[in-house]
Amino acid sequence: MTTKKTIAVLSDTGENARDLIDRLSKELYRFLVVKKEGEKHWEFWVKKGSSFDIEYLDCMKDSCWEADVVIMDFDSIENLKCAGSKIKEVATQKLVVSFNMNSERRENEIEEILSAALPDSKIVIASRFNSLEEFRLTGSYSDAIKVASELFENAGYRTRWIFNEEIFSINNK
Amino acid sequence: MYELLLKKIREIISISDEEFGFCKTLFQPKKLRKRQFLIHEGEVCKYTIFVENGLLRSFSVDDKGTEHILQFAFEGWWMGDIYSFITEEPSTFNIEALENCELLLITKPSWELLLQKIPAFERYFRILIQNNLIATQRRLIGNFTKTAEERYLELIGNFPGCLQRVPQHMIASYLGITPETLSRIRGVISSRKP
Numbered sequence: 001m002t003t004k005k006t007i008a009v010l011s012d013t014g015e016n017a018r019d020l021i022d023r024l025s026k027e028l029y030r031f032l033v034v035k036k037e038g039e040k041h042w043e044f045w046v047k048k049g050s051s052f053d054i055e056y057l058d059c060m061k062d063s064c065w066e067a068d069v070v071i072m073d074f075d076s077i078e079n080l081k082c083a084g085s086k087i088k089e090v091a092t093q094k095l096v097v098s099f100n101m102n103s104e105r106r107e108n109e110i111e112e113i114l115s116a117a118l119p120d121s122k123i124v125i126a127s128r129f130n131s132l133e134e135f136r137l138t139g140s141y142s143d144a145i146k147v148a149s150e151l152f153e154n155a156g157y158r159t160r161w162i163f164n165e166e167i168f169s170i171n172n173k
Numbered sequence: 174m175y176e177l178l179l180k181k182i183r184e185i186i187s188i189s190d191e192e193f194g195f196c197k198t199l200f201q202p203k204k205l206r207k208r209q210f211l212i213h214e215g216e217v218c219k220y221t222i223f224v225e226n227g228l229l230r231s232f233s234v235d236d237k238g239t240e241h242i243l244q245f246a247f248e249g250w251w252m253g254d255i256y257s258f259i260t261e262e263p264s265t266f267n268i269e270a271l272e273n274c275e276l277l278l279i280t281k282p283s284w285e286l287l288l289q290k291i292p293a294f295e296r297y298f299r300i301l302i303q304n305n306l307i308a309t310q311r312r313l314i315g316n317f318t319k320t321a322e323e324r325y326l327e328l329i330g331n332f333p334g335c336l337q338r339v340p341q342h343m344i345a346s347y348l349g350i351t352p353e354t355l356s357r358i359r360g361v362i363s364s365r366k367p
Contacts, residue, residue: 001213065275066204089174093201093283120198143282 004030004053008067010060010074010083016099016126017073023155026052032063065090069151070121072098077105077113084117092120095144097151100127107138107162115140124148129160138162174202177225178277181249185300186293195290199283203276205229211268211276218257218264220278224250227274228338232346233266242347245271245339247332251301271339321350322358 007029011017021031030053057063064070064087074080080098098114100107107125114123122144129136135157139145142163149159175197182188188196201220205211205227212218214233222229229246231254243266246252257264258281279287288294315324325348329336335344345355 001215003210003213003216062204065202066206068203090202092198093278093280 002028004028005069006030006032006067008060008063008070009033010063010070010072010087012074012079015073016128017071020071020152020155020157021052023157024151025154028154029053031055032057032067034058034060034063060086061090064094068094069147070094070096072096072114074098075101077101077110080110080114081117084114088118088121091118094121095124095147096121097124097126097148100125107136111138111140126152134158134160136160136162174225174275175200175277177249178223181223182297186297188291188293192291192293196287196294199287200277200279203278205270205274205276207270207273209270211270212254212264214265214267215263217261218254218268219280221251221253221255221258221284222246222268223277223279224248224252225275225277227270227272227276229268229274229276230271230339230343231266231268240346241349242343245332245335245347247334247338255302255305271343316349321348321354322361324348325355325358326362 005028007021009017009021009031011034021029032055035056035058060083070087070091072080072083074083080101096114096118098110100110105113107127111123111125114125115121122139122141124137124139124141124144126148127136127138128134133156135152137145137148137152137159139148140163142161145161145163149161152159175193178200179193182193182196200223203211211220211222211229224246226248228248229252230242231244231246231252232240232242234240244252252268254264254266254268256262261281288298315327319327325344328344328348339347341355342352345352348355350358
């Protein structure tokens, strides 16, 4: 038997997080989704809950405390920073994957901002690359990028890793 | 969140607030709900676990499906599969929460960094491992030389809260006896009381 990984999902518009989770195996993962008023994809999460191991919590901190991995999908840097400050205490040493919100900023810049909010977490920034089926994963911890890559590949995406600003591995599935 | 960890560490070694500040950054806080598993048999035990709150048990399951409890871990205790943690070989047992738990987990790379940066932790973990070895040897010898009643009395003497928090059949499993035998022993003990 395998121990299920618990993933906390913090999002507002949440399209990237929604797509990723939709493709992950329900046997391997358990999801804690933080309820948010006006969540655009709320119906998706509720529907998913009938077949997936999903729970809905009100508190970001509690969901991240219980999680092994945190996924953040926010549409602004301000929201990202705000979420970071709420979970800082319980996200120590945890993998935090944040989707790039398609801002003008480069991944390294977003990583720096999030690392300032979560200095003891292992941050990985995920950006769509070339096609909808490929993600570029950027971070400062190779072990964290590896775990994030396994997560994305389990969802059927191709990944390209960027560690210390160098592409050191390309996975083509 | 880290008060009990600091207290337990300072019972054995002296460390400064600054050193403990660094130590805290290496632990992963983790809540586990009652009946959830932290690891299953066959997985690598990637963490050494400190129990801040709650109760864990480690156990293995034999070919007949019978559970054998190796250890309980109450607040302030450490737990893990040290063989699997050090060698990165699959663990031969399971770790499950018997109550809702608040845990602090440390991985091997973080543990090694802690030992390297604050050498006093070498002494701390040596003493923990030493105490664990002594307890394991005493338990093993006790299984050969002591009666089930003596082992039961030793258990409740060492861990008074155990009877209120651990189901009877698990105490029996820990002692290596059947629940019926445990029930008989309890009856005998209670009949002796004035």
